[in-house]
Amino acid sequence: TYEEGLPFAQERHLDSVRAYMDGWLALLKLYRGDWSAAEEIGQEAVGRQSTSPGRGPALVALGRLYTRRGDPAAMAALDEGLDLLLKQGFRQREGMIRTARAEAAWLAGDQEKTLAEAREVFDLALSYHHEWYVGELAFWRWRAGEAVVLPEWAAEPFALQIAGNWRGAAAAWEAMGCPYEQARALADGDAEAQKQALAMFEQLGARPMVERVRQMLRDAGVDTIPRGPRATTKENPFQLTNRQMQILALLVEELTNAEIAARLHISPKTVDHHVSAVLGKLNVSSREEAAVLARQSPDLTPK
Known part of the structure; x- marks a missing residue:
């Protein structure tokens, strides 16, 4: 389990393994509807292990999350995730990124790209008998207007909807x-x-x-x-995670990334990722603008 594996990876400094585990945890949180947790875990995994080959699932989690939110940061994460998986040479792992990219293309209204992404590894997924990748890749081909025939062992929810x-x-x-x-x-x-x-x-x-x-x-x-719901009545209309609210509060204190990292016991690289996410969600271009907005808005006051 994650609870057993995390201490094992930490004690042995298996950074890539930890990033891989955190990425799958972020995906789990995404699928279970806990999007704030998915974002926080995914960003910390990517920021903490910015060069680790194990960060692929975290990039997929972030790319898929941003796609579903309509956040323009989605394709950067999905492009980086694809590049990482291709460099690793493990084609059997491509299903996770191709399904996410097919979804992004479909939501963007690009049927041709949806088909291209979904077809890319469909036969490979069939050969590995991977019920979920086969099911979802077929689902996006169907969504893009292509007739598909599923094997009887394909993942049931996708098969039911296609039918x-x-x-x-x-x-x-x-x-x-x-x-x-x-x-x-x-x-x-x-x-x-x-x-x-x-x-x-x-x-x-x-x-x-x-x-x-x-x-x-x-x-x-x-x-x-x-x-x-009206935006003004939402508890957190800017959709900041708890960690991002902490980061914003420290920006109000005019702390540097290094100082924030020391305060929160995380790496400066992770802080950099969080700061970028905060600026994007607040639609501001600088730390100073974010701090001003935080001082002016009760929604951005840490509870």
Whole structure:
């Protein structure tokens, strides 16, 4: 387990192993809907091990998270993740990055790129009998308009949705505790299911799918479309993680990266990643602007 493996890796200074484990933990948090934790764990793994070959899963987690949020930082993470996996030469691991890149292309409306990414390692995934990669790669090919035939052993939730059984797919995802995937299946359903999907996407902060489902409801002539929570009433409208709130508070104190690193017992490289993320989320270009905004906004006051 992670709890057993982490001390083992730390005691033996197996930095690449720790980065790999943290990356998978970030992916787990992402799929379970804990996006703030996924971002925090992923950023710390990438920042702490900026040259480690084990940081691939963390880059995939961040790329997939940013894709689902509509954050333009997504492709930088996914490009770096692809480059890293290709350099390692382990083609059997490409499934994790190709599925993420196919999703990003589909959400961007690029059907051709969606197909290209999903086809790239589909046959390889088949040869390895990898039910989840085969299922998701086929899913994105289907989403891009291509007819696909799945082997009977392909992952059930994807197979159900491709077959048109959105209720079964949503139930399967719900049983696994994957709210984003559950909502994505519900979005293929009737108006009531789509309204449920919309609420779930809004709760997660999945802006591209919120916009897509709203448009689907409008196109269907639905008059009463839930407006969702106002930004001013959200607990954290800037979507900063707990760690990022800590970083911001120290920026207000005008600490340098080295001083922040010493205060929080993390590396300066990790601080640099967090500061960049904070500036991006606040839509400011400097530490000074972030500090000014924090002083002016009650939403950015550490609780």
